[in-house]
Amino acid sequence: MEKTTIKDVAALAGVSVGTASMAINDSPRISEDTKKLVREAVQKLDYRRNPFARSLSTSFSRTIGCLIPDFQNPFFGELAGYLQEEVDSRGYGLLLGLTNRSCAIEAKAIDKLLDHGVEGLLIVPVDVGPLNLSHLHKLAQNHFPMVFVSSFYKQIPMNYVMTQLQEGSYMLTRHLLEQGYRSIVIVSGDPDQVPFEQRIAGFYQAYREFNLEISPSQIIRASGNSFQGGYEAIEMALRHGKPDAVEAINDVMAMGIISRLKAKGYKVPEDIAVAGYDDLSISGIQETPLSTVKQPLQEMAHEGVSMLFQLIRNREEIQKSIILSPNLVLRKSTER
Amino acid sequence: MEKTTIKDVAALAGVSVGTASMAINDSPRISEDTKKLVREAVQKLDYRRNPFARSLSTSFSRTIGCLIPDFQNPFFGELAGYLQEEVDSRGYGLLLGLTNRSCAIEAKAIDKLLDHGVEGLLIVPVDVGPLNLSHLHKLAQNHFPMVFVSSFYKQIPMNYVMTQLQEGSYMLTRHLLEQGYRSIVIVSGDPDQVPFEQRIAGFYQAYREFNLEISPSQIIRASGNSFQGGYEAIEMALRHGKPDAVEAINDVMAMGIISRLKAKGYKVPEDIAVAGYDDLSISGIQETPLSTVKQPLQEMAHEGVSMLFQLIRNREEIQKSIILSPNLVLRKSTER
DNA sequence: CTGTTAGCGCGTTCAT
DNA sequence: ATGAACGCGCTAACAG
Numbered sequence: 001m002e003k004t005t006i007k008d009v010a011a012l013a014g015v016s017v018g019t020a021s022m023a024i025n026d027s028p029r030i031s032e033d034t035k036k037l038v039r040e041a042v043q044k045l046d047y048r049r050n051p052f053a054r055s056l057s058t059s060f061s062r063t064i065g066c067l068i069p070d071f072q073n074p075f076f077g078e079l080a081g082y083l084q085e086e087v088d089s090r091g092y093g094l095l096l097g098l099t100n101r102s103c104a105i106e107a108k109a110i111d112k113l114l115d116h117g118v119e120g121l122l123i124v125p126v127d128v129g130p131l132n133l134s135h136l137h138k139l140a141q142n143h144f145p146m147v148f149v150s151s152f153y154k155q156i157p158m159n160y161v162m163t164q165l166q167e168g169s170y171m172l173t174r175h176l177l178e179q180g181y182r183s184i185v186i187v188s189g190d191p192d193q194v195p196f197e198q199r200i201a202g203f204y205q206a207y208r209e210f211n212l213e214i215s216p217s218q219i220i221r222a223s224g225n226s227f228q229g230g231y232e233a234i235e236m237a238l239r240h241g242k243p244d245a246v247e248a249i250n251d252v253m254a255m256g257i258i259s260r261l262k263a264k265g266y267k268v269p270e271d272i273a274v275a276g277y278d279d280l281s282i283s284g285i286q287e288t289p290l291s292t293v294k295q296p297l298q299e300m301a302h303e304g305v306s307m308l309f310q311l312i313r314n315r316e317e318i319q320k321s322i323i324l325s326p327n328l329v330l331r332k333s334t335e336r
Numbered sequence: 337m338e339k340t341t342i343k344d345v346a347a348l349a350g351v352s353v354g355t356a357s358m359a360i361n362d363s364p365r366i367s368e369d370t371k372k373l374v375r376e377a378v379q380k381l382d383y384r385r386n387p388f389a390r391s392l393s394t395s396f397s398r399t400i401g402c403l404i405p406d407f408q409n410p411f412f413g414e415l416a417g418y419l420q421e422e423v424d425s426r427g428y429g430l431l432l433g434l435t436n437r438s439c440a441i442e443a444k445a446i447d448k449l450l451d452h453g454v455e456g457l458l459i460v461p462v463d464v465g466p467l468n469l470s471h472l473h474k475l476a477q478n479h480f481p482m483v484f485v486s487s488f489y490k491q492i493p494m495n496y497v498m499t500q501l502q503e504g505s506y507m508l509t510r511h512l513l514e515q516g517y518r519s520i521v522i523v524s525g526d527p528d529q530v531p532f533e534q535r536i537a538g539f540y541q542a543y544r545e546f547n548l549e550i551s552p553s554q555i556i557r558a559s560g561n562s563f564q565g566g567y568e569a570i571e572m573a574l575r576h577g578k579p580d581a582v583e584a585i586n587d588v589m590a591m592g593i594i595s596r597l598k599a600k601g602y603k604v605p606e607d608i609a610v611a612g613y614d615d616l617s618i619s620g621i622q623e624t625p626l627s628t629v630k631q632p633l634q635e636m637a638h639e640g641v642s643m644l645f646q647l648i649r650n651r652e653e654i655q656k657s658i659i660l661s662p663n664l665v666l667r668k669s670t671e672r
Numbered sequence: 673c674t675g676t677t678a679g680c681g682c683g684t685t686c687a688t
Numbered sequence: 689a690t691g692a693a694c695g696c697g698c699t700a701a702c703a704g
Contacts (some may be wrong), residue, residue: 392695
């Protein structure tokens with residue numbers, strides 16, 4: 001019962017191996033009658049075609065590799081889920097790789113995925129630490145199908161789908177300014193990476209529009225993007241006096257900040273307003289529901305995977321990038 | 337540059353294909369000198385062995401399938417991350433499948449994974465809806481290597497690793513009773529599934545120990561295990577009068593409940609205490625840090641994957657189950 | 673419409 | 689220690 005091959009099927013159905021193969025693959029060149037015969041044999045023998053032999057002869061693995069920074073931040077988990085669904089709906093499998101937010105690990109993970117014969121790569125970029133992208137450059141040169149999702153690397157400015165982060169940050173900041181908040185602080189991990197740069201830009205844009213100055217102490221850099229980063233950041237921020245409002249680079253950091261503020265006796269939003277970015281599925285069910293900027297994950301996954309399959313079909317495909325619109329989600333944490 | 341095969345390597349190294357193969361696989365039968373020669377050729381040609389040919393001839397895919405209910409609840413994301421790491425550390429790849437909390441979808445997802453040639457299955461069981469497990473029975477009969485993680489199906493009582501949920505629930509309930517809480521309500525989605533049964537049992541155990549009665553209205557069943565379920569559940573609970581404390585079946589539900597209680601004007605824990613289960617990485621950074629029962633995910637993943645690889649090596653391996661101890665994590669949400 | 677056959681790239685015997 | 693040859697299971701091109 002371990003090794004029933006197409007030969008057995010062919011024998012039982014009384015046809016040749018080739019015919020059996022075409023029948024199984026529903027080729028139009030085979031008559032309905034023999035197809036039925038073959039189907040029955042398949043049923044009876046509980047036959048399942050050998051994917052390796054298949055891949056060997058077609059050179060398609062029907063497999064995509066997916067690189068995720070980590071699963072502590074639910075953002076990546078949710079995104080991974082949508083990516084899996086999209087890939088699955090195209091009859092492909094999704095091989096997971098973890099980069100642990102490190103370029104070196106990303107390189108190794110990609111290497112392993114390639115060793116498994118993935119036809120393309122969905123890469124959620126690492127967002128902290130120094131960037132050594134030689135592994136990606138080699139792939140890019142070879143036009144290996146890959147798409148960057150939710151962010152991209154400046155050194156490899158191609159084939160990505162993400163939200164217009166600057167605009168989101170702009171909308172959010174603008175809203176806060178309109179509400180009368182004035183000393184707003186923006187908080188993140190590594191300011192060299194794309195996501196933070198774009199958000200900072202939106203932040204400046206809004207302030208400029210209001211003809212207001214920004215002092216350097218309003219830009220806070222913590223050592224990471226997780227809630228610990230939020231803890232650090234809020235301590236740093238408070239040293240320069242109490243801000244009106246805090247914008248965190250993501251929802252998890254925002255939660256860390258709210259938690260810390262509450263522990264220190266501040267009320268949110270009465271004393272200090274806090275906003276996040278992402279709109280995780282848990283962000284709306286916080287004790288103080290979180291104002292944030294929604295990233296349309298499902299759409300992002302859909303567009304990213306579509307793009308990847310285009311590249312797989314035609315590697316020379318013109319390189320594009322898709323930029324989705326963010327949505328302001330206003331909840332209690334910034335109410336005035 | 338697409339199709340450099342072992343032939344090219346052998347040619348460049350000036351050896352036969354067979355020798356090249358052994359050299360690449362570091363066989364002791366090949367001399368250091370020729371190995372070096374081959375290594376250099378591999379380097380120069382940027383050779384990468386064809387996984388399909390390899391799998392075809394060895395009949396190992398070096399791939400494991402993993403079934404996850406969904407990625408809305410961060411519990412599953414975190415678990416998936418640890419599983420990936422464990423599988424990866426053994427040189428295997430992790431193919432993801434989503435069951436969307438439905439048995440029918442689980443069956444299809446498993447079928448697809450098998451079509452990809454996975455050598456084993458890590459299954460995080462579906463926890464709602466009716467259970468039709470014929471697909472799993474067939475696999476079980478064939479001794480196909482599979483391990484259930486974080487829960488199991490009663491109809492297939494084998495090869496699972498989970499935490500002693502009853503004990504966790506018992507410890508938690510006991511603690512609440514010791515604190516003086518008396519009308520405690522326990523809340524979940526589908527009470528027919530293993531996790532809820534075990535937790536209920538722990539709940540009863542604690543009450544029994546205190547010689548207290550439990551009224552049916554203390555056991556609340558919502559339509560699902562997510563935060564919406566929490567919303568429903570708390571409405572139902574309040575209809576029978578205000579409870580002292582609420583135990584949710586997982587942290588996400590607990591968050592939903594706290595959020596709802598706050599919106600209704602209740603204070604947590606002053607008016608109603610709330611506890612969860614799981615100890616997600618975000619549970620400690622809630623505005624009111626959440627009391628909960630920690631499930632040791634990393635250990636669970638480690639044990640589960642170890643067990644799976646034992647089964648892969650020897651399908652007739654005696655069936656076991658590993659039960660890990662939960663840990664009570666007391667935070668603000670149940671303080672008195 | 674169907675049967676025959678030649679690879680796909682690698683691992684693994686046998687010989688040498 | 690190394691080379692030659694075969695087979696893994698399947699697809700596709702070619703015949704008929």
